[in-house]
Amino acid sequence: MKKAILSVSYGSSDESQIENTIDRVENEYRRAFPETEIRRAFTSRRVIEALRSAGTPVDTVPEALDRLCRDGFDHVYIQPTHIISGGEYDSIRDCAAAREDRFRVIRVGGPLLDGESDNEFVCRFFASRYGSAGQAIVLVGHGSDHTDNKKYGELQETAKRLGFDEIFVMTLEASPSLDDILPEIRAAGFGKVRLIPLLFGAAGHAKRDIAGDRPESVASRFRAERFEVESVVRGLGEYQEFAALYAAHLRRAAK
Known part of the structure; x- marks a missing residue:
């Protein structure tokens, strides 16, 4: 029996982002599975091509799985870092x-x-x-036209059920949107908001579309509505607690 873990993420060409997120999560996998080889694959073609142009080889998911097969591995556990089971996640499952x-x-x-x-x-x-x-607290996800986008609404329902009336969930590209939650935040009497990316990495979307200065960013739109705004520019992969949660999902898959 020869086992391997394939760590899959959207990817990044920023070394510090890789170190702070992907490396952190993979180190958690190593602690959970010290005798198992860990390989890596990215899903973003743009990121992969940028890294390859810079001399850093990175596999796509199909390439990584084919390589594992050629190398004689017969037990493979794939752990994506995606937030919901959207289109990319479906592609990973289809590939497997x-x-x-x-x-x-x-x-x-x-x-x-x-x-x-x-x-x-x-x-x-x-x-x-x-x-x-x-x-x-405004948790800002990417959003998708995939049916699993409903997970963001379910997260909001959980916050309400637990009594966390200060937590609001929105997405950048789907629903719930900022326009959906803005009246609720105002009706609850909040004059200040803290924006937190519900994204694995805090690169483009977090810096530009959530916390950025341009008029259409989430931060700018809240300020235009006279809210005091603080932004946390930190991806979920940078928290040890979420690295441990991904490892827990991996352990469940490997049972």
Whole structure:
């Protein structure tokens, strides 16, 4: 029996981002599976091509799985760092399913928001870490036209059920949107908001579209509505607690 873990993320060409997020999560996998080889694959073609142009080889998911097969691995556990089971996550599962006959075992671990216990963890963590009287916590995800985009609404429902009335969930490109939550924040009497990326890495989207100065950013739009705004430019992969959560999903897949 020869086992391997394939760590899959969107990817980054920023060395510090890789160190602070992907490396952190993979180190957590190593602690959980000290005898298992860990490989890496990215899903962003743009990032992969940029890294290859700079002399850093990175595999796509199909390439990584084919390489694992050639190298004699027969048990492969894939752990994506995606937040929901969106289109990219589906592609990873499809890629694994197409190669089931080449491995004795090939499984894909769940995304970050993979059930109610994950939702509860996210809500409790951010309420504890960033909660402040009179300030709303706004968790900002990417959003998708995929059916699993409903996970963001479910996260909001969990926050309400747990009594975290200061937590609001929005997405950049789907629903709930800023326009959806703005009346609720105002009606709750909050005059201050803290923006927190619900993204694995705090690169382009977090710096530009959430905390940026341009008029259409989330921060700028809140300021235009006369809210005091603080932004946390930190991806989920930078928190040890979320690295441990991904490792827990991997352990579940490897059972």
